Amino acid sequence: xxxxxxxxxxxxxxxxxxxxxxxxxxxxxxxxxxxxxxxxxxxxxxxxxxxxxxxxxxxxxxxxxxxxxxxxxxxxxxxxxxxxxxxxxxxxxxxxxxxxxxxxxxxxxxxxxxxxxxxxxxxxxxxxxxxxxxxxxxxxxxxxxxxxxxxxxxxxxxxxxxxxxxxxxxxxxxxxxxxxxxxxxxxxxxxxxxxxxxxxxxxxxxxxxxxxxxxxxxxxxxxxxxxxxxxxxxxxxxxxxxxxxxxxxxxxxxxxxxxxxxxx
Amino acid sequence: xxxxxxxxxxxxxxxxxxxxxxxxxxxxxxxxxxxxxxxxxxxxxxxxxxxxxxxxxxxxxxxxxxxxxxxxxxxxxxxxxxxxxxxxxxxxxxxxxxxxxxxxxxxxxxxxxxxxxxxxxxxxxxxxxxxxxxxxxxxxxxxxxxxxxxxxxxxxxxxxxxxxxxxxxxxxxxxxxxxxxxxxxxxxxxxxxxxxxxxxxxxxxxxxxxxxxxxxxxxxxxxxxxxxxxxxxxxxxxxxxxxxxxxxxxxxxxxxxxxxxxxx
Numbered sequence: 001x002x003x004x005x006x007x008x009x010x011x012x013x014x015x016x017x018x019x020x021x022x023x024x025x026x027x028x029x030x031x032x033x034x035x036x037x038x039x040x041x042x043x044x045x046x047x048x049x050x051x052x053x054x055x056x057x058x059x060x061x062x063x064x065x066x067x068x069x070x071x072x073x074x075x076x077x078x079x080x081x082x083x084x085x086x087x088x089x090x091x092x093x094x095x096x097x098x099x100x101x102x103x104x105x106x107x108x109x110x111x112x113x114x115x116x117x118x119x120x121x122x123x124x125x126x127x128x129x130x131x132x133x134x135x136x137x138x139x140x141x142x143x144x145x146x147x148x149x150x151x152x153x154x155x156x157x158x159x160x161x162x163x164x165x166x167x168x169x170x171x172x173x174x175x176x177x178x179x180x181x182x183x184x185x186x187x188x189x190x191x192x193x194x195x196x197x198x199x200x201x202x203x204x205x206x207x208x209x210x211x212x213x214x215x216x217x218x219x220x221x222x223x224x225x226x227x228x229x230x231x232x233x234x235x236x237x238x239x240x241x242x243x244x245x246x247x248x249x250x251x252x253x254x255x256x257x258x259x260x261x262x263x264x
Numbered sequence: 265x266x267x268x269x270x271x272x273x274x275x276x277x278x279x280x281x282x283x284x285x286x287x288x289x290x291x292x293x294x295x296x297x298x299x300x301x302x303x304x305x306x307x308x309x310x311x312x313x314x315x316x317x318x319x320x321x322x323x324x325x326x327x328x329x330x331x332x333x334x335x336x337x338x339x340x341x342x343x344x345x346x347x348x349x350x351x352x353x354x355x356x357x358x359x360x361x362x363x364x365x366x367x368x369x370x371x372x373x374x375x376x377x378x379x380x381x382x383x384x385x386x387x388x389x390x391x392x393x394x395x396x397x398x399x400x401x402x403x404x405x406x407x408x409x410x411x412x413x414x415x416x417x418x419x420x421x422x423x424x425x426x427x428x429x430x431x432x433x434x435x436x437x438x439x440x441x442x443x444x445x446x447x448x449x450x451x452x453x454x455x456x457x458x459x460x461x462x463x464x465x466x467x468x469x470x471x472x473x474x475x476x477x478x479x480x481x482x483x484x485x486x487x488x489x490x491x492x493x494x495x496x497x498x499x500x501x502x503x504x505x506x507x508x509x510x511x512x513x514x515x516x517x518x519x520x521x522x523x524x525x526x527x528x
Contacts, residue, residue: 055339
């Protein structure tokens with residue numbers, strides 16, 4: 001009799017999701033393992049989307065791309081099944097959200113290509129580990145996100161402004177956060193801006209375009225990172241015929257250790 | 265009367281090449297500006313090649329990708345013309361080298377996509393600037409390159425072993441070289457191996473698969489970096505119908521400052 005290998009925390013998390021036993025956002029699930037944004041597109045659009053990601057690596061850092069029709073990205077988890085392993089998906093038709101579901105078997109097609117894109121959940125964890133206050137986590141809400149006037153480099157039908165997430169910090173923490181996140185280009189890397197929001201076309205920090213507002217305290221700088229919502233916004237703006245994404249906060253848990261993504 | 269803006273050293277270099285006044289390798293041309301490997305493929309193959317580059321970022325770090333049929337990559341140089349701005353090209357048919365030429369107008373097609381891939385000329389310069397002896401530069405020869413047993417992640421028809429370049433160094437310089445090159449993932453980044461060549465399937469340092477052998481002195485370690493010849497080897501191995509590359513050493517000079525490519 002041989003003992004079965006016990007699954008890693010990330011595998012265990014995916015099995016739990018797959019079995020319908022985790023139907024909520026994945027923040028805090030399998031700490032230390034990278035989570036990913038998901039975008040699934042027909043092959044006819046996937047090539048331009050891959051080019052869009054290549055041209056906008058800060059907003060769309062690719063952790064992996066599937067082969068056509070394959071609901072797997074083995075490099076991110078040998079047993080990973082992209083049709084079942086996220087707690088909630090969004091199905092889009094003609095750029096409109098038409099359905100949320102927890103299983104993609106009914107809508108799966110043989111021409112689909114899946115893109116796993118780095119997610120800032122990973123570096124929030126790293127900042128916290130270094131004693132930096134991550135405001136939206138302290139507040140128990142979603143990170144505030146804003147459309148900017150920073151253009152993305154277009155590719156085919158994909159274009160539009162960069163979306164950024166914002167974390168308010170004391171200057172010393174902002175400097176440390178630049179150092180920490182610079183090590184992780186695969187999860188958006190260094191900030192794209194800090195200080196005056198107007199410089200990147202943000203008029204009111206209290207009214208984010210996505211997510212929740214958080215308080216900015218006296219003496220703090222807002223610090224802005226390129227955000228994984230950028231490709232979703234480009235997908236919606238392009239009004240594309242068919243597309244699947246994760247539902248906000250309901251990410252793909254991978255077997256990749258976040259620390260293994262360090263560039264140095 | 266208005267004075268014309270004087271061109272940057274990189275623009276001046278391209279104009280010189282375009283005018284047929286520089287018909288030799290580009291090492292030492294426009295110091296401080298990144299040079300690039302070039303691969304030009306029909307659109308029907310370009311999508312898989314883009315995926316191959318995405319899956320093998322150490323060997324194939326993309327600096328830019330053209331739109332279909334466009335012999336320009338504006339982000340790398342506003343006036344850049346990929347048909348004329350390299351001193352020597354290689355034209356491949358069915359995986360075989362069939363022609364070398366200095367102008368692509370006669371073979372250009374409307375379905376071609378061009379890939380500019382980071383080149384280690386850039387970090388050789390950075391190593392030299394820091395006082396590290398770069399053996400092949402001291403010897404005035406080409407860098408030695410070897411096929412390894414490190415597999416690339418395949419994509420469509422593109423596959424094969426990683427090709428590495430080798431620079432022998434004292435341990436202290438090898439450590440410093442890891443630090444310096446880690447800052448530049450866009451030009452292959454940190455080494456993939458150092459020490460025993462057999463560990464990566466290299467049997468004889470004195471007989472490189474590409475380039476020239478260089479002496480390894482007592483007390484030195486061979487240090488190995490992923491090499492831009494990897495995609496050329498994959499292109500040749502795939503026996504693809506039509507493809508254009510730069511001729512070895514005859515690179516694309518871009519307007520991108522190498523130092524601006526630092527990840528941190």
